[in-house]
Amino acid sequence: MLLQLCLALLFSGELRQTTTPTPAEARLASYEKRQELAEASPLGAWPFRSVGPRIMGARIVDIIGFSDKPETYLAAYASGGLWRTTNSGTTWEPLFDDTPSITIGAIAVNPNDPNEIWVGTGEHNSSRSSYAGTGIHLTRDGGRTWTNMGLHDSHHISRIIVHPADPNTLYVAVIGHLYSTNEERGLFRSRDKGKTWKKILYIDEKTGVIDVEMDPTDPKRLYAAAWQRHRLAWDFTEAGEGSGLYISEDGGDSWKEQVTGLPKGEHMGRIGLSISKANPSVIYACVDNQGTYTSPEPDPRPLTKKKLATMDKEAFLALDDKVISDFLRQNEYHRDITVERLREQLMAGQLEVADLHGYLYDGNSALFDREVYGVEVYRSNDRGLSWTKTHEKPIPDFAWSYGYYFGLIEADPVDVNTFYVGAVPLLKSTDGGKTFTNIMRSNVHVDHHALWIDPKKPNHLVLGNDGGINMSWDAGREWQRFNYQAVGQFYTVAYDMATPYNIYGGLQDNGVWFGSSSAQGRYDDQWNHMHSGDGAFVQVDPRDNTTVYSGYQFGHYYRTNRQTGERITIFPRHQLKEKPLRYNWMTPLVLSSHHPDILYMGANRVLRSMDMGETWEPISDDLTTDPQGVGDVPFGTLTCLRESPHTFGTLYAGSDDGRLWVTRGTTWTEIGADMTQGLWVSSIETSPHEEGGVFVTLTGYRNDDFKTYVFASDDFGATWRDMRGNLPDEPCNVIRQDPKNDKVFYLGTDVGFWITFDGGNNWYPHHQDMPKVPVYAMEIHPREHELIVATHGRSIFVLDLEPTQFLTEDNLAKGLFVHDPPPIPFSRGWGQKMWPWDYAGEKPDHLTLTFLASEPGTVGVVITRDGEKVHEREVQATRGINYLDWDFQVTPQQAGKTTKRKKKKSKKAAADQPDVHFHVGANGSSYAIAGEYKIELRRGDEATFTTLVITPGS
Secondary structure, three states: OOOHHHHHHOOOOOOOOOOOOOHHHHHHHHHHHHHHHHOOOOOOOOOOEEEEOOOOOOEEEEEEEEEOOOOEEEEEOOOOOEEEOOOOOOOEEEEEEEOOOOOOOEEEEOOOEEEEEEEEEEEOOOOOOOOOOOOOOEEEEOOOEEOOOOOOOOOOEEEEEEEEOOOOOEEEEOOOOOOOOOOOEEEEEEOOOOOEEEEEEEOOOEEEEEEEEEEEEEEEEEEEEEEEEEEOOOOEOOOOOOOEEEOOOOOOOOEEEEEEOOOOOEEEEEEEEEEEOOOOOOOOOEEEEEEEEEOOOOOOOOHHHHHHOOOOOHHHHOOOOHHHHHHHHHOOOOOEEEOOHHHHHHOOOOHHHHHHHOOOOOOOHHHHHOEEEEEEEEOOOOOOOOOOEEOOOOOHHHHHHHHHHHEEEEEEEOOOOOOEEEEOOOOEEOOOOOOOEEOOOOOOOOOEEEEEEEOOOOOOOOEOOOOOEEEOOOOOOOOOOOOOOOOOOOOOOEOOOOOOOEEEEEEOOOOEEEEOOOOOOOOOOOEEEEEOOOOOOEEEEEOOEEEEEEEEEEEEEEEEEEEOOOEEEEEOOOOOOOOOOOOOOOEEEEEOOOOOEEEEOOOOOOOOOOOOOOEEEEEEOOOOOOOOOOOOOOOOOEEEEEEEOOOOOOEEEEEEEOOOOEEEEEOEOOHHHHHHHOEEEEEEEEOOOOOOOOOEEEEEHHOOEEEEEEEEEOOOOOOOOEEOOOOOOOOEEEEEOOOOHHHHHHHEEEEEEEOOOOOOOOEEEEEOOOOOOOOEEEEEEOOEEEEEEEEOOOOOEEOOHHHHHHHOOOHOOOOEOOOOOOOOOOOOOOOOOOOOOOOOOOOOOOOOEEEEEEEOOOOOOOOEEEOEEEEEEEEEEOOOOOOOEEEEEEHHHHHOOOOOOOOOOHHHHHHHOOOOOOEEEEOOOOOOOEEEEEEEEEOOOOEEEEEEEEOOOO
């Protein structure tokens, strides 16, 4: 009993949470520092290239349509920003990328001015990757510029209502911090367009307001849904006494709680509201009821997990062999556990039925196997004064135990008895909720969060879910997908050694995908889906680029042959009577660089397979604090594994409960204990240069601690030094060291991407063509020397790392520095129209010349051949990296069309003297030919030179 009490105290969040939430002012100050560093950055025009994918979409949190402009929609993504289409979804433009946080919880538009858009930052879903926002933002010019209008410490905003007659008045529902308590939560009102705010409904520091509705016939009548929830790294309280429904009749000055007919108490969870515009006296509510539900109807199956929990030995032995065998296979017991062996061990007393049930512990099954009422639908016919549940039995296969993730309910604007309610499937009722019809189709993703119904044409629906956007024009009978934005929420990234190489990655609720590194972000024909779930880590056998190890949440991994489609489960399970293994949501998996038959996996112990995942053995004890029975989220799990590229057997492991370890063969040694307490080890990097070099990032995200934690060691973790340098505070997710330059590091944070060229003293943010979006994972392709960046909100980007070889302080100090270009083969196709460029112009061959400028300004460019000027122009340079494109066109006035031949003594000598200095393309323009070209860049008295060789070609 004493031990249980100590454990409860240790993991209550009061003793263990050694870090503290970051104040809103500090977060905003860090963003301002980031902006200042960006302005001083020497990275200039160095481009990321988006490689997609986009076809799978990502989590939508809010959608707005315009019935008077049926081709225009706004779509808000959980971590991908705000997008607008003006051509019915054919193309989309981002509107919210240049703000302190592009995570969104709610959007609203001034009904009298569509250019006035409000964005409440911080996702309203309380998921594992629901990022905190920085308040509410306003644009008055359709998204070109934005102003932060306050509520900076709200973290998560769930709903915004703009008064229909007075757009200076608005109501904002705030659910508050996710991982800590705070007082800036509840319902807020502004009467001066966000200049000042008043909190008009407040329950307590753990309870916020998740939804608010305004009576369309009486703007002073408001309905607010309060929700008590609190997440920790090891526990999630998704319901509580604070949850409930409140009504105001005076615009929010006073409130009354309404409980007649609604559930109340510790099991009351998230509530979604919708008023019928056909009859505003009718209100629908979807309520997450976390109370335990026991079905009165007996399960006809002879053996289930639930029955096994209370079954005695005699009852089990009386079961048919096939029943037992099917149960063993369905629940992934070890293959050597046979029916015959089980009967023998049970009869001999070597095994108990409880041992069979104990084997079934699994984080994924625990998520689905809890028996709760789940999401229920209630209806009020008297403006919320009393409520009746619309259905007698629980809605089957709808929300399971995670109703906290859903709150979508929308009443049809014309038919008072028709409404839509969304959780895993999307359901429609046309009889006031007595019965439901699943209107999902094969092209519609699960997990629904937003629905817009055209008030003038109610058969037209726009749906947002974890898979992006769907539209229907027939009230949900058929759907069309509109995923044309690269907004994927990647958790992980990997590569193979094919030519061109492929990129692999796991995504939130969209499984694992792979595609060519040569893909462009606006095309997806080179991306392919491997399997579903929340995609986890991926590793590819470099011997064939076909054998792929991938999986989904809580350690469920496969070995797949991409060519044949053969898939084998390689999920390691504990033995009977052993303590179950604990797996993180994103279970780390490493394919050894020393021998590709060897795999490592991190549970709460490190597991190793010597035969491509066929069999596994533990090679460590429990490397966590072993916190048993302290919450409903698997905790005390390994989050990171990294193998030394220098020596087989040297491994590093990090955990979610702040432990960091190294082994150099047989024993494990804990390292960095002083710096990891209360933090989550988010990444480990082993140096490609020094055997003892190791780098670690830690994150306090799950404590609402947004400080920067990044450290380095030169002695296998015996001692550490801080690598923060000039970094502002941002939670860190991943660090990688450049394999060619040991002073260059790349850092991914919750706010974006950073790079240092001096080992961590000075860091620069870099977002050329990539928004400030969470960077979750990075890998460097060893052959192509390209950095692959996986973002949690804008899919994948690739950065060519060639500039890291010459972007130094010495070269920057030269005023101008040009990087020598490689030889270019001559082509007679220059200037020739070729498919698919027939409709776009000439074939896009060009030279991209990289140069550095110490200061911004005009730079003159002169290209000569044999002393004769062939090309001249001016370019506007920025500080740092710049790119000069030349399509090999020469100007005839400069080059001269022909040169008369002098008389030669022999035909051979005559043949050596060309008639012309250029090639005439099919478009009539003049192009350079084979030869040596001198390129001069000049600014005032500063000049730099390089030489381009065009070799004989086709």
